[in-house]
Amino acid sequence: MNLLLPARIQSLRWFIPGLLLLFLAATPLFTGVVEFTGDDHYYVANNPLVTSPELSALAEIWRRPMKIEYFPVTITSYAIEYRLFGGEVKGYHLTNLLLFICIGLAARSLAIRLNQDPEQPEDSSAILHLAGGATLLCLAHPLNVESIASISNRKELLYVLFGLLSLNSHLTRGRTPATLIATGILMVLAQLSKGSAVILPMLLLFADLVRGTAPSIRRSLRPAALYAAVAAGIFIIQFRVALTAGVVDKSGSHGVFERIGGVFRAVNAMLVKFLYPVNLAYDYDLPWPDGIPLAESLLPALLLLLLLWLVLRERWQLLALCLLPLVAILPYSNIVPLRHNMAGRMVFYDHYLLFAIVLCAPLLTRMLLGFSDLWRRRALIIMLLLTVGLAACDFRIYGFWQSRESLYRRIIAVSPGLPKGYLFLGKSYLEQGRHAEAIGVLRTIFTLEDWYPTYLEAYRELGNAYAYSGRYAEAEQEYRLHLQHLPRDRGSLQNLSATLIMQEKYGEAREIILQWIGYYPEDQDARYNLQVCDERLGRGR
Numbered sequence: 001m002n003l004l005l006p007a008r009i010q011s012l013r014w015f016i017p018g019l020l021l022l023f024l025a026a027t028p029l030f031t032g033v034v035e036f037t038g039d040d041h042y043y044v045a046n047n048p049l050v051t052s053p054e055l056s057a058l059a060e061i062w063r064r065p066m067k068i069e070y071f072p073v074t075i076t077s078y079a080i081e082y083r084l085f086g087g088e089v090k091g092y093h094l095t096n097l098l099l100f101i102c103i104g105l106a107a108r109s110l111a112i113r114l115n116q117d118p119e120q121p122e123d124s125s126a127i128l129h130l131a132g133g134a135t136l137l138c139l140a141h142p143l144n145v146e147s148i149a150s151i152s153n154r155k156e157l158l159y160v161l162f163g164l165l166s167l168n169s170h171l172t173r174g175r176t177p178a179t180l181i182a183t184g185i186l187m188v189l190a191q192l193s194k195g196s197a198v199i200l201p202m203l204l205l206f207a208d209l210v211r212g213t214a215p216s217i218r219r220s221l222r223p224a225a226l227y228a229a230v231a232a233g234i235f236i237i238q239f240r241v242a243l244t245a246g247v248v249d250k251s252g253s254h255g256v257f258e259r260i261g262g263v264f265r266a267v268n269a270m271l272v273k274f275l276y277p278v279n280l281a282y283d284y285d286l287p288w289p290d291g292i293p294l295a296e297s298l299l300p301a302l303l304l305l306l307l308l309w310l311v312l313r314e315r316w317q318l319l320a321l322c323l324l325p326l327v328a329i330l331p332y333s334n335i336v337p338l339r340h341n342m343a344g345r346m347v348f349y350d351h352y353l354l355f356a357i358v359l360c361a362p363l364l365t366r367m368l369l370g371f372s373d374l375w376r377r378r379a380l381i382i383m384l385l386l387t388v389g390l391a392a393c394d395f396r397i398y399g400f401w402q403s404r405e406s407l408y409r410r411i412i413a414v415s416p417g418l419p420k421g422y423l424f425l426g427k428s429y430l431e432q433g434r435h436a437e438a439i440g441v442l443r444t445i446f447t448l449e450d451w452y453p454t455y456l457e458a459y460r461e462l463g464n465a466y467a468y469s470g471r472y473a474e475a476e477q478e479y480r481l482h483l484q485h486l487p488r489d490r491g492s493l494q495n496l497s498a499t500l501i502m503q504e505k506y507g508e509a510r511e512i513i514l515q516w517i518g519y520y521p522e523d524q525d526a527r528y529n530l531q532v533c534d535e536r537l538g539r540g541r
Contacts, residue, residue: 011128032402039152106164133383134364140390146350149401162190195238196331201228209320261289266334281414328356
């Protein structure tokens with residue numbers, strides 16, 4: 001093995017600088033980022049299991065799920081980091097980048113293992129270099145930016161990293177009970193990072209098909225069955241949590257052809273963004289189709305025809321390599337419809353494709369190995385140039401994640417019909433005291449077609465913007481509109497009563513406060529507002 005060491009080192013001499021180039025592409029996260037964005041507040045800043053200094057909070061992370069998921073490995077990583085970095089967001093971004101580099105190393109190792117001859121496992125220079133070039137190209141794909149730039153998507157990074165490590169462990173030569181146990185532990189860690197890892201046992205089988213002979217595949221069936229049973233058990237727990245939280249669509253309102261059409265539309269959207277990654281907004285709202293959308297079924301149909309052709313040609317190893325990234329998108333292909341925040345819509349995020357993209361590296365390596373030496377060298381140069389070009393694109397995209405304002409402005413620019421961007425941007429303006437700008441942004445929501453009823457919160461936020469601007473009559477109107485739809489909303493009850501008091505409408509304010517107390521009898525803020533109102537009424541008499 002020592003004789004193989006120089007070849008490995010030689011291939012790493014340019015692979016490591018390639019990883020550093022991708023690291024430098026993320027420098028906007030260390031130069032201008034000052035705040036949490038997206039769901040970072042839910043997972044980190046406002047999560048008592050993360051921010052609590054008590055050691056018992058770490059055990060609590062594993063004992064009970066959060067509101068909508070059970071991903072204890074991911075939440076534990078946040079808790080450890082909070083003890084190190086507190087609210088300093090740059091530390092969390094550094095962790096994400098280090099995890100991404102580890103993903104790159106594991107993906108390259110997998111590409112090498114899947115393209116070695118099992119009978120002659122020595123590393124050839126061609127495999128080492130082509131696997132490195134293919135991996136760098138896949139890592140530089142712009143769709144990967146969200147997985148790194150969003151702290152809340154740590155779950156995707158950990159899932160992909162542990163998934164790749166489990167595949168590498170599974171493909172270790174001379175498989176022993178220790179490697180089988182290691183593979184199982186890594187698989188469990190992946191699934192406790194994110195439930196999408198339930199597909200890992202299937203990936204392990206396809207990896208065996210790429211590398212092994214028929215007898216070795218048969219020997220793998222027993223451990224694969226055990227892995228699948230463990231994965232299914234964990235997934236049932238995670239699925240029940242999501243089902244109880246309302247994450248899964250339980251309406252059953254979609255027919256068979258609509259469900260099939262939803263899968264085609266979701267897969268088509270992923271393929272389009274993978275092949276043509278422009279106008280990325282990280283969050284995409286896809287309308288449910290009435291049936292099978294013919295135009296959006298073309299790419300998935302071509303993909304199915306390719307797989308069928310490989311079957312007919314009995315190209316089983318190449319088929320398995322193609323299936324690796326396709327299996328990775330199964331959890332996100334709308335087979336189990338999720339309840340989206342807008343009725344009649346499906347959801348798709350950029351980070352859904354991270355695992356599928358890095359699993360393209362072994363397939364790309366295998367395809368390039370079929371070229372002559374001259375064309376291999378040319379292909380390697382082209383891949384490195386493309387990596388540099390994509391890194392420049394990534395640098396620009398990372399810049400949008402420097403703050404909530406830049407991120408939500410980007411979303412509005414790319415998806416002007418999506419209410420979410422306007423709501424979050426308006427709330428960001430409110431926190432900065434930019435009330436006039438908040439009013440303009442929040443009022444836009446009510447001109448959009450699909451804002452109701454998901455974004456009723458905009459009434460309250462617009463009321464807050466008017467109130468901070470001293471426009472109490474307009475604030476009152478917005479709070480009342482909000483309470484027409486959500487009469488028990490504490491925030492609007494409190495703010496409406498305060499707004500009425502500011503307008504000296506003490507009688508109306510008292511009525512609202514009594515409603516407030518009726519809903520929340522122990523609320524001390526309500527008692528205080530009632531006392532203030534009664535004092536003002538007393539002086540008025």
